[in-house]
Amino acid sequence: MTFIAKPKVSHPGLPKNKLGLTSRDYEGVVSTLCAGCGHDSVTAALIQAVFELDIEPHMLAKMSGIGCSSKTPAYFVSQAHGFNSVHGRMPSVTTGANAANRDLMYIGVSGDGDSLSIGVGQFVHAIRRNLNMCYVIENNGVYGLTKGQFSASADIGSLPKKGMPNQQEPIDPVSTALSLGATYIARSFSGDKEQLVPLLKGALLHSGFSLVDVISPCVTFNDHEGSTKSYAHTRQFYNHVVNVDYIHPSEEIKASYAEGEAMPIHLHGGDTIILRKVDGGYDPTSRAAAFKYLRERFNAGEITTGLLYVNEAREEMHELMGNSDTPLSKIPLDELNPGKEELKKIQNRYR
Amino acid sequence: MTFIAKPKVSHPGLPKNKLGLTSRDYEGVVSTLCAGCGHDSVTAALIQAVFELDIEPHMLAKMSGIGCSSKTPAYFVSQAHGFNSVHGRMPSVTTGANAANRDLMYIGVSGDGDSLSIGVGQFVHAIRRNLNMCYVIENNGVYGLTKGQFSASADIGSLPKKGMPNQQEPIDPVSTALSLGATYIARSFSGDKEQLVPLLKGALLHSGFSLVDVISPCVTFNDHEGSTKSYAHTRQFYNHVVNVDYIHPSEEIKASYAEGEAMPIHLHGGDTIILRKVDGGYDPTSRAAAFKYLRERFNAGEITTGLLYVNEAREEMHELMGNSDTPLSKIPLDELNPGKEELKKIQNRYR
């Protein structure tokens, strides 16, 4: 959503990935978001993640709804198709696209308004299907694009720029996803690229639905004192429980980790991620325990971040259905057609 | 939704409530559901609950969406207004009605399709507002009225009458409501009136959003072997953790209860309910603990029932907003109108 195409200058010194591309090749058009908007940092992290994962740009599909956050797919990987749908309905479009072509990698970028208000039904059901996608919520507690109304993720007591504090129970995407059985659940902060990039990489490689809830402050409408989604508040109450490292398949898993401190998770595609627990007591493979922990830390005012739950065992949508490995969109139509003779035969039942 | 008006025969021997009405006065038209449908038992339990609570029939509003379950408001309390809205949208209509008149008691009857598929967004947000209503889900794991498709509450592995077992993660209304902060959450079974009636009474009296998730078997499409929402399966895996007794305000709370075994909960309106824990370790006042317990019992194959969570502290929608105690619909329009002089004054700012 911009008028200005970024000039493509070649920087010979830039590092290249396996495909011979530089991170510049994963950029999009110039952002038109407010200077300092958290969403732009998420964009940068996404660019870094797909660059580092050596993803072919055109094998990526960038999906979104409507909102400042939903504009961001224009700001990364210009050589990937993008689909800026209607407000709150990105999950269904992604479901259909994925049903048609399971070979692409799907990144959905959404906002807290887009996902938790108008779009919460589709969000819930994409989780239920274990749709193979990386779902990023750029969570700022407000509707940025319509100028600052509270969203459903606003915390009780959070102050708006003017007016009364929010009184309604927030919807926390992480605990909602936990209660619904999402298979990769992370929370992070746009201001912490070091944590965010590996979480995104794990999410992209995870087979099934991966949620990355990123606190991404809105500098224009929700970054003041009293806001619980501001840069300052998030930094202050940040509680980082599980680090994740991404190990490239070609790399050896060098260290061996003491039980309870780090655990390797082998992903479907052959990749591995290593979880390092900062809080030894936390178990990111138990829905029951994770929920309880998160709730307790929430009550204590903390924002728990990191890879909070992962379940590699559950099959994603196509596997659950027993669908062809060939993308449905690539099967020639004449192979799908039973032909003239069959049509004759089958009609016997209608006589 | 029936053609036959029930004959009003007077039964002089029937017990009367404080209003001098018999349970017959709380009936509706003859049900047109299938013989044996769980929903009819829920209707009976509702009739008993409102009769025993001495509710004036016309001070009740009966709300529903679309489905076999959503037809049931026609089958109880003919002297109450009913609103059979569109599929999945009962919560919003109830929100508006309640906003307009907080004096009525709102019973919403919905199905698992109505509430967890098309209607899940409205379900979630009614909880978020702590809308003062009693929300009953007649949960049968299928779409009855459209002839037996799986609903979102169908369990993994549950068998349909014909075809493949369900593969998708179920949405459990109870744990979803817990993750969202509903303030009264119960689960019961249409086949257990003794448990169900007091749970409904508590739900009706609770100030705020009360959910009663009732497993209500569909005899026509989902009561066969292999179904996890059948009468047989439910009876077999039934795990009743918290009983509730309703104490009429006029009655004295006679016994004193040992800590951990029973606890009185004082409701807003002056009523009291007594929770009796069957499983001493269960804490129905902690969201974190309740979730963990439910998840663990679910993994063990059990269906946990009873009053599973209650929070009397949180204010319902009108209180949160600071709204007038007088129903808004009853304030005469001329009191709402600032008048000619004010209009003159206020326009100075537009010059």
Added chain:
Amino acid sequence: MATVNDVVIKIGTVNGTGSASANGLLRKSIFRMGVPVVGKNYFPSNIQGLPTWYEIRVTGDGYQSRSNRVDVMVAMNAQTYAKDLADVATGGWLIYDSTWPRSRQLDRDDIMVMGIPFSRMCNEHFDGARARILMKNIAYVGAIAALLDIDLDIITSLIEETYAAKQKLIVSNMEAIRLGYDYAMEHYSCPLPMRVEKMDATEGHIVIDGNTAAGLGCVYAGATVGAWYPITPSTSLMDAFRDFCLMYRHEPETDKRTYCIIQAEDELAAIGMVLGANWMGARSFTPTSGPGISLMSEFIGFAYYAEIPAVIFNVQRTGPSTGMPTRTQQCDIVSCAYASHGDTMHVLLFPGDPAECFDMAVQAFDLAERLQTPIMVLSDLDIGMNDWMVPELEWNDDYVPDRGKVLDAEELEKMEQFYRYLDVDGDGIPYRTLPGVHPKGAYFTRGSGHTKLGAYTENSDDYQDVVDRLLVKWETTRTLVPEAEIRYSAFNKAAILTLGSGDGACKEALDRLEAQNVGLNYCRVKAFPFTDAVRDFIEKHDVVYVVEQNRDAQLRTLLINDIDADQNKLVSLLHYNGMPIHAGFVVEGVLAEIAKGRAA
């Protein structure tokens, strides 16, 4: 009045009691005698316990609509006995279950009432409540066979086919047939003067419902992604698609599925999935009914503007709102044509019978991809769920699907730069690319303002350029949609114009009017936008009776709006009580207008 092969049989039962297979048996045996039939279901929006009817019109003339008459009523439902009795035409017959006595008041002098103790007989001969109920149904088939002279051998072979694997059931079914048959033969003079006689008018035909045919059409069109939310009366369309996919759509080596059916969480999601899949290059569709269209309308407008193919089947039911879900109407014409806010117009196809549901399913996918826009197939409950005799479905193995203007990797490689919304060919249809094919094909799909190059815009001229080009596409569309069915005779200055399921009733009416020396020409439109032939047709006549099944003359509205049809010529005949239209309504309507002074 003795008649042959012109009789209407109506059977009243209670739903949930399994009468459907008995009724099917009866209908099929007549069909196998070579006699055309029409089968209509009138069922409640309920699962069990309420009245339901099945009506079989035996029509040697091969008419396709219902008749508004009942000759032989089988009143198996005590609850509706009085109504059923009243419905029988003078001179007709009523059969009831005489196991229980019947009140004397419930009688008519002008018809013949026949009691047959179905329940008693079945209770004596069969064990178990369920079997007794089911066999009672089969028994009335036997009785009707005797009364109408239906070939018992055909019935027998049908039963044998059906229960080929269950020998026991063949025996019991045949026994039940015999019970009814013998009782009727013994107590009444069989056959009745209205009876069935073998003929040779069903060769090359089948009896099928439109939803089944449409589902089959989707398989043949190569649709792979079906997304839907259950709603009456469209549900059986997806059921059929699934059933045929189970037969035909598994990879031979792996047995994996080459289709993907997603039961969406609601209609908003269903259409979103369809758009996602079509955008990705799969042929994808959704069946729904009125309420679903309302819910889909935001996305339909998106697809119009972002130019994404989609196929939507709207099996219309009686509106507005929830309306009567098990009754028919053609009431969503305007709401589909202009679905969504803003300036939008959508292509509609109007199948007239199940055979056209099959054909148009295929055409819909071709048009959707050719035109890059949603195509809505407007069927209705009458076509979708009733049993129509139609010519055998045909398939040409030379069929080449029209994928429209899709650039492949090679073409993209050769291009300097791809622009999504350029009108390269002057037909208003731009080129598109599929994701995952080539990095040069990438563009940003959006429902917000865009230039012809595909960039975001808030500039007035750039915006207008694109929406004006959509009008060019609309005119191209007019040349590609299926042509109307037109029957001309140079002499008639008046005509009937209809659409969809109005066809049968109108054609029968034409014959009847002709017999009264009222000659009329005929046009059945098959698509919106309307073709030039439709425009010409209206221009050539002084009066055009527009026959449609809705209250608000929605087709007439489109005719005026789309092709500026002369409002003074278009006289509406509107049938909208939820029952399928019948010829009598049209005949009376036309005659009444003529009586008022309207030209024939």
Added chain:
Amino acid sequence: MATVNDVVIKIGTVNGTGSASANGLLRKSIFRMGVPVVGKNYFPSNIQGLPTWYEIRVTGDGYQSRSNRVDVMVAMNAQTYAKDLADVATGGWLIYDSTWPRSRQLDRDDIMVMGIPFSRMCNEHFDGARARILMKNIAYVGAIAALLDIDLDIITSLIEETYAAKQKLIVSNMEAIRLGYDYAMEHYSCPLPMRVEKMDATEGHIVIDGNTAAGLGCVYAGATVGAWYPITPSTSLMDAFRDFCLMYRHEPETDKRTYCIIQAEDELAAIGMVLGANWMGARSFTPTSGPGISLMSEFIGFAYYAEIPAVIFNVQRTGPSTGMPTRTQQCDIVSCAYASHGDTMHVLLFPGDPAECFDMAVQAFDLAERLQTPIMVLSDLDIGMNDWMVPELEWNDDYVPDRGKVLDAEELEKMEQFYRYLDVDGDGIPYRTLPGVHPKGAYFTRGSGHTKLGAYTENSDDYQDVVDRLLVKWETTRTLVPEAEIRYSAFNKAAILTLGSGDGACKEALDRLEAQNVGLNYCRVKAFPFTDAVRDFIEKHDVVYVVEQNRDAQLRTLLINDIDADQNKLVSLLHYNGMPIHAGFVVEGVLAEIAKGRAA
């Protein structure tokens, strides 16, 4: 060409830089000089950093629409300098910030370009980045004041009023005004030949936007429940309602709220809440825009059929789909009139300016309750968010709200039995009851088939009875909606017909055409269905130019469909590029038609 009080000033800035208050100050000071003004905002769908414009038309003649001309351009945004330069009319002026040098290519010979070093001056005089940016805006107001001869005293008093509580800000603002003012006086010959001069034409008027006026109207109508989901350009309507409620709607004793605003989770929920509240007897409304209407359509059809009052404000924006959210159009006319599947028709009101937004808000609630149906007020971005000079809003304290046919407890007590959908009075409007009033009032509200008694039905006659009665109600509606504004002169056989925000441009065009000896009559419809006067009006003319702001001639469609207006008379003039329509478009359109041989 020296002119007085006929000049268009356009200011180009970057959004998010706080120019709104400076622009408001400029507009208000001209207004306080007694000179009519029109203020238009052209802003991007973005929060910060993109180009935005404010346009002030100084119109001594009191015209209400924009002019398509720019006389004085203040080009503060370097990014759009080239475009802004190109937009100035020959003979006009362009002011730019000469702090930074400007490329020689960017020049025109036919206008006068004036550089004023706003940034440099402000950087010298003020501290802090924010203050410098804001003061730069105020400084250009000072410069324009000098150039156009705007009264400095008025500017001073406006600044004093605004910052009454913040003395410091008064000083700095006045300083900034002085900087611009003095620089202009010193470097350019002030005033310009196009200038502003005091007159007396704003007495009894205000300048207000339509959303504010509509929000105020809802307060005066006694609305208590507002439910909404934010969407541009309707958001400020609910903001206004909230602001006025904060002023006027608290119980004196308890300070508790006598209103309830619910930010819904989406538009489907918003309309559901509105129906629930109205059903319960509260006056309830929702503001939205096109996409919201699409999402509400299922419920709108429900309300039509179940007969529930509702008030919906649709502040239209450019469609289809997301379209251009910050541009205007009248493109939802058809989709609102026939929203939802099935046979439905909805009452629409078309305010022509903010004053009518206020009045029609009140009328909408009265009509909704009288007619028991949704009333949609179709405003648009131009009316809703721009600054219009209108007569002061009036209120009559004798106003008695029309609650329609609502039975109270006493009446119910006396009745034998209450039936919800009986046409007791023959006007097609049944009686209703409110929950909680009396047990005898209870009935079951449903969107499924129902009889006139209120019972569920699947019976054809009972169903049809109710939908036919709704047509009777529609005819009653026609007699109750606001009458069109009509200007007749017996001599003209041609006329202009428009709606809503087309009013200003059309009236101005009438004057201009008159000046060219082309006399035309005028009709501005204010509601759908159309009144008899509209029917008469069209009948009396040979040609009616239908001026509307959409591509597909939607108003024309309704005129033909609703009152069978003669299609041959209705000639469309369509303006749909997202900018508000202007008189020149209408004048040229009419003249072009006349040139083609069309009657004047």
